[in-house]
Amino acid sequence: MAAKLDLRRFPGFLAITILCLVVLYAPLAVVAVYSFNASTSITNWGGTSLTWYVDVFTGPEAPKFQKAALNSFVIAVCAASIATIIATAAAVAMTRAGRFRGKTLGFALINLPLMVPEVVTAVASLVFFSAIGFTTGLMTILVAHTVFCIPFAYLPIAARMQSIPDQYEQAAMDLYATPSEAFRLVLLPLMTPGVLSGFLLAFIISLDDFLITNFVKGAGIETLPTAIFGSVKQGIKPNIMAISTLMLGVSVVFVSLSWLIGRMGQDKKQAS
Amino acid sequence: MGGGSSRIYRGNGVKLMLPSWLIIGSFLLLPVMMMAVYSFLTKEFRGGVIWEFSLAAYDQFFFDRGLFGDEPPKLEWTYIGIFWRSIWQAGLATIACLLIGFPTAWFIATRDPKSRSIWLFLVTIPYWVNLLIRTVSMKFLIRDTGPLNEFLMASGIISEPLGLINTNFAVQLGLFYSYLPFMVLPIYAAVERYDFALSEAAADLYAGTWTILRLVILPVVKPGIIAGCILVFVPSLGAFLAPDLLGGAKTFMIGSLIEEQFKGSAGNWPFGAAASMILLTIVMCVLLVYARSQNKGEAR
Numbered sequence A: 001m002a003a004k005l006d007l008r009r010f011p012g013f014l015a016i017t018i019l020c021l022v023v024l025y026a027p028l029a030v031v032a033v034y035s036f037n038a039s040t041s042i043t044n045w046g047g048t049s050l051t052w053y054v055d056v057f058t059g060p061e062a063p064k065f066q067k068a069a070l071n072s073f074v075i076a077v078c079a080a081s082i083a084t085i086i087a088t089a090a091a092v093a094m095t096r097a098g099r100f101r102g103k104t105l106g107f108a109l110i111n112l113p114l115m116v117p118e119v120v121t122a123v124a125s126l127v128f129f130s131a132i133g134f135t136t137g138l139m140t141i142l143v144a145h146t147v148f149c150i151p152f153a154y155l156p157i158a159a160r161m162q163s164i165p166d167q168y169e170q171a172a173m174d175l176y177a178t179p180s181e182a183f184r185l186v187l188l189p190l191m192t193p194g195v196l197s198g199f200l201l202a203f204i205i206s207l208d209d210f211l212i213t214n215f216v217k218g219a220g221i222e223t224l225p226t227a228i229f230g231s232v233k234q235g236i237k238p239n240i241m242a243i244s245t246l247m248l249g250v251s252v253v254f255v256s257l258s259w260l261i262g263r264m265g266q267d268k269k270q271a272s
Numbered sequence B: 001m002g003g004g005s006s007r008i009y010r011g012n013g014v015k016l017m018l019p020s021w022l023i024i025g026s027f028l029l030l031p032v033m034m035m036a037v038y039s040f041l042t043k044e045f046r047g048g049v050i051w052e053f054s055l056a057a058y059d060q061f062f063f064d065r066g067l068f069g070d071e072p073p074k075l076e077w078t079y080i081g082i083f084w085r086s087i088w089q090a091g092l093a094t095i096a097c098l099l100i101g102f103p104t105a106w107f108i109a110t111r112d113p114k115s116r117s118i119w120l121f122l123v124t125i126p127y128w129v130n131l132l133i134r135t136v137s138m139k140f141l142i143r144d145t146g147p148l149n150e151f152l153m154a155s156g157i158i159s160e161p162l163g164l165i166n167t168n169f170a171v172q173l174g175l176f177y178s179y180l181p182f183m184v185l186p187i188y189a190a191v192e193r194y195d196f197a198l199s200e201a202a203a204d205l206y207a208g209t210w211t212i213l214r215l216v217i218l219p220v221v222k223p224g225i226i227a228g229c230i231l232v233f234v235p236s237l238g239a240f241l242a243p244d245l246l247g248g249a250k251t252f253m254i255g256s257l258i259e260e261q262f263k264g265s266a267g268n269w270p271f272g273a274a275a276s277m278i279l280l281t282i283v284m285c286v287l288l289v290y291a292r293s294q295n296k297g298e299a300r
Helices: A014-033 A051-058 A060-096 A103-115 A118-131 A138-160 A167-174 A179-208 A211-216 A224-232 A239-272 B015-040 B054-061 B077-109 B113-130 B129-141 B147-154 B168-193 B195-206 B209-237 B239-244 B252-263 B268-297
Strands: B039-043 B050-055
Touching: A014 A239, A014 B113, A014 B129, A051 A239, A051 B039, A060 A103, A060 A167, A060 A179, A060 A224, A060 B015, A060 B050, A060 B054, A060 B077, A060 B168, A103 A138, A103 A239, A103 B015, A103 B268, A118 A138, A118 A211, A118 A239, A118 B147, A118 B252, A118 B268, A138 B015, A167 A179, A167 B077, A179 A239, A211 A224, A211 B129, A211 B252, A224 A239, A224 B129, A239 B129, B015 B268, B039 B054, B039 B209, B039 B268, B054 B077, B054 B268, B077 B113, B077 B168, B077 B209, B077 B268, B113 B168, B129 B147, B168 B209, B168 B239, B195 B209, B209 B268, B252 B268
Parallel strands: none
Antiparallel strands: B039 B050
């Protein structure tokens, strides 16, 4: 008998995992800690205070960042909503409509935004919008964001739909449900967790984008990432660390939400 | 998919796909094609193009014809060098992600299901945090007067700052940090699917550890590793934030080269479009090789 080696427990893998988590969290943790620094210098520690959080909301740069945050939020909500509706239709087609013309190629097209490098998408959008004379501004950002949000919304929705057997709708139809009732009353409630996580993912991806926004935004229009980038170019100021920490908090809330929704979906599946 | 609900949707596939095709087709596919056309046009000073066919952009990329453009063409290394450096940086970041990401994914996938989801949750949170914020945080941490150097100097390990910022290493670290979760997740998914009874069976049949790793585990885990490498390498190659914020002039990468062509009056749109086309071609080749290898794996 060969020496019994438990492949599940390589020595050292725990250490590497912890190293991995330290690398992932150390920069964020350090910035979060320094955002509570009372000193105007970002290097020296001047005691704990909320000065910079107050500054974010009332300081000289507050109007700029508030406007940018509002832009980011509105664009993310609109882009994610449109993308989720479009992606839901596409997911129904891909998982329920059987074979149809252009299915394979159409699937590739949906995933195209994931394959084209971000900087190339940015350049192409800029070139296109300027060629058709589409004045750059909020609308161009919204259109560009909707495009790259579609595959991110599509993935969780399609994954969810694949796990729903179509007998449910068949049963509904046998009991004289109209196709629209079968969709509204049977399929839609079952796929809701997928649709919600698709929306959340698209929302976060839209909020996250810097590069494409930076290319297609017009002069004077900023989203939160482009405003932060502009400010960081002149050096990291303490108010940026406070904003970063706030955004970190928002992200953590969102992950927890989508995690809970995912759990909810699983519980339902087990219950049924 | 047979019978069932497909009788509701059969025949409506194209109709349901139409919105996504229209949006992505007209606002991504068409723009990319337009960019391809732009790369063959003449540049206008102050940005923009003149509608006149020209190979000047590609010529400028690959050849050096002297200051006045009348010398015999030599290979121009500036831009090829930038692409080569980008490939190299992205490659190193991918290897680093694999070295750290594989053991992490393996460790998480072999926990019991309850703690597994907590570990996984911890690894995914940073992926949801704004990339710009993460990159700025890294810059803050490793800067010469930043907390890392302060800490190391205060504890007497080093006597002067490490000088990490604005180096190739800082850029690699930034890329590694940006895309590490992309490596962990697909490998985790692959290892989780692996049935450890198989390696026990192999051990019972007198296979050594090395043989088990190579012949039993590797074929199952390999697709996850390849997917992880692609997911790290491709975005690293065209990355803009990490090289721009953590690197300096010496660490110029493709993303910055392209960005520069569209900013300000020094821009050259056809050249930027040509560089984008070359980047797109490289990425599509990588993806094609990947798709081929996946198909081969399925056929076997």
